[in-house]
Amino acid sequence: MDFRFNDVQESMAKVVRNFANKVLLPQYGYWDQKEEFPYEQWAKMAELDLLGLRVSERYGGQEADCVTAGLIAEEIARGDFNCAYGVLMTCLVGDIIERFATEKIKNNWLSKMAKGEKIICIALTEPQAGCDAAALNARAVKKEDSYVLNGEKSAISLLRASDAAVVFAKTDPAAGARGISAFLVPLDLPGITLQSYPDMGSKAIVRGSLFLDDIVIPEENLIGQEGGGFIQVMQAFDYSRVIIALMCLGAAQITIEETVEYVKQRSVFGKPLAKFEGISFPLVEWLTRLEAARWLCYRALWLRDQELPHTKEAAMCKWLCPELAVAAIHECLLIHGHYGYTREFPIEQRMRDVIGLQIGDGTAQVQKIIISREVFGREFLPY
Ligand SMILES: Cc1cc2nc3c(=O)[nH]c(=O)nc-3n(C[C@H](O)[C@H](O)[C@H](O)COP(=O)(O)OP(=O)(O)OC[C@H]3O[C@@H](n4cnc5c(N)ncnc54)[C@H](O)[C@@H]3O)c2cc1C
Known part of the structure; x- marks a missing residue:
C-alpha cells in the first residue's frame, strides 16, 4: 500500500490549486450573480490543458490517468464548483467519444473539445x-x-x-x-x-x-x-460519479478551511469562536468524514486505472460524498451566523451548487439500487 500521489500528480495538483485560489475563487460569485457563462475561466482552464485530461495525446489531450483527473476536479471545485463541470464533462464526453465514435467525429470534435474550442x-x-x-x-x-x-x-x-x-x-x-x-x-x-x-x-x-x-x-x-448507447453511458458514469464526488468534497473542504479561519477571528462572549468545543468539534468531525470519503474516491479511481471492477465503489462515492458535502457546508453556513446567509461569503452559493449534484448523474436512491444489485445479485432487483 502506498497512499502517496506520484510526483506528476502532486505537482499538477499544486499548480491547479494555485490557479483555483488566485483566478477562480475571487470570481466564483460574479458569474452566479450575473448568470453569465464563465467563458474567460474556461479559456484559462484550456490554456492549462485541463479540458482534455482523459483524451489521448493524438487528439490533443493529456492522456492523464483517472486519479490525476480526480485530483484536478477536486482542486478546481475548491475555486469554482461550476468550472469543475468543465473537467467533469470533458472526462465523461471524452471517454464516450474516444472509445466509441468514428474517426471523423474524433478529429472534428474531440481535439477541439480538448483545446477548449468546443463544448459538448x-x-x-x-x-x-x-x-x-x-x-x-x-x-x-x-x-x-x-x-x-x-x-x-x-x-x-x-x-x-x-x-x-x-x-x-x-x-x-x-x-x-x-x-x-x-x-x-x-x-x-x-x-x-x-x-x-x-x-x-x-x-x-x-x-x-x-x-x-x-x-x-x-x-x-x-x-x-x-x-450500444446505454451500456456506453453507464460505463462512463462509473467514472463521472467519482469525479462528481470529488468536486463536492473539494467544495466542502475549502468551506471548512474558510470556516476554521473565520472562527479564529470572530469573537463572541469575549473569546474567539474557535475556543468553544461546540464549534471546533463539528468542524473536525466534518474534516474526518471528508478525509475518509476522499480515500473512498481515490481508491475507486485507482481501481478504474487498474481496469478492476469499480461500479459498486463509484456508486458508493456518488451517494455519500454529495450528501456529506451539503451537510458540511450547511454546518459552516450556520457557524458564520447571519453572514453565512449573505452573498458576502461564497457558502450559500456552494450549498446551492452542490445540491444539484445530489441529483445530477444519478440520485442517492439510484446509487443504492446499483450497490444492492452488486451486493445481493441481479435476481433481487425489484424490477
Ligand atoms: C444539477 C443537475 C445536472 C444534471 N445534468 C444532466 C445532464 O447533463 N444530462 C442529463 O441527461 N441529465 C442531467 N440531469 C438530470 C438527472 O440525471 C436526473 O434528474 C436524475 O437522474 C433523476 O431523474 P428525475 O429528476 O427524473 O427524477 P425521478 O426519476 O422522477 O425520481 C424522483 C425521485 O424518486 C427517487 N426514486 C426513483 N426511483 C426510486 C426507487 N426505485 N426507489 C426509491 N426512490 C426512487 C429518486 O431518487 C428521486 O429522488 C441533471 C440534473 C441536475 C439536478
Whole structure:
C-alpha cells in the first residue's frame, strides 16, 4: 500500500490549486450573480490543458490517468464548483467519444473539445425518464445514410454554452435498454430548439431542455454500435460519479478551511469562536468524514486505472460524498451566523451548487439500487 500521489500528480495538483485560489475563487460569485457563462475561466482552464485530461495525446489531450483527473476536479471545485463541470464533462464526453465514435467525429470534435474550442454536453434525461433512463422516448430512424431524430431531452448541464450534445435516442423501441443508441448532434442544426431553466444553483452554466424536431444527421455521427448507447453511458458514469464526488468534497473542504479561519477571528462572549468545543468539534468531525470519503474516491479511481471492477465503489462515492458535502457546508453556513446567509461569503452559493449534484448523474436512491444489485445479485432487483 502506498497512499502517496506520484510526483506528476502532486505537482499538477499544486499548480491547479494555485490557479483555483488566485483566478477562480475571487470570481466564483460574479458569474452566479450575473448568470453569465464563465467563458474567460474556461479559456484559462484550456490554456492549462485541463479540458482534455482523459483524451489521448493524438487528439490533443493529456492522456492523464483517472486519479490525476480526480485530483484536478477536486482542486478546481475548491475555486469554482461550476468550472469543475468543465473537467467533469470533458472526462465523461471524452471517454464516450474516444472509445466509441468514428474517426471523423474524433478529429472534428474531440481535439477541439480538448483545446477548449468546443463544448459538448450529455443529453440522456427526458421529462418522463430520469432515474429510469432506459424509459426514454426520443427516436432515431435510419434513412439511407442519415438518421432522423425526434424527441425532447431535459435537465442538460451546460446546454446553453454547448456546441454539440451526445444525444441518446431509441433506434429499436422494442429492445428496451438494448435499443438505445448515442449520437453526436451539433446544436446549430435546423429543427433544434433550446430552453433554459431558472435553477436554484449553478446559474452560470445554465441547464435546459433540447427539442429535436426532424433533425437530420449523417450516419457517421452514430457513436458506437446501434443499441450500444446505454451500456456506453453507464460505463462512463462509473467514472463521472467519482469525479462528481470529488468536486463536492473539494467544495466542502475549502468551506471548512474558510470556516476554521473565520472562527479564529470572530469573537463572541469575549473569546474567539474557535475556543468553544461546540464549534471546533463539528468542524473536525466534518474534516474526518471528508478525509475518509476522499480515500473512498481515490481508491475507486485507482481501481478504474487498474481496469478492476469499480461500479459498486463509484456508486458508493456518488451517494455519500454529495450528501456529506451539503451537510458540511450547511454546518459552516450556520457557524458564520447571519453572514453565512449573505452573498458576502461564497457558502450559500456552494450549498446551492452542490445540491444539484445530489441529483445530477444519478440520485442517492439510484446509487443504492446499483450497490444492492452488486451486493445481493441481479435476481433481487425489484424490477
Ligand atoms: C444539477 C443537475 C445536472 C444534471 N445534468 C444532466 C445532464 O447533463 N444530462 C442529463 O441527461 N441529465 C442531467 N440531469 C438530470 C438527472 O440525471 C436526473 O434528474 C436524475 O437522474 C433523476 O431523474 P428525475 O429528476 O427524473 O427524477 P425521478 O426519476 O422522477 O425520481 C424522483 C425521485 O424518486 C427517487 N426514486 C426513483 N426511483 C426510486 C426507487 N426505485 N426507489 C426509491 N426512490 C426512487 C429518486 O431518487 C428521486 O429522488 C441533471 C440534473 C441536475 C439536478
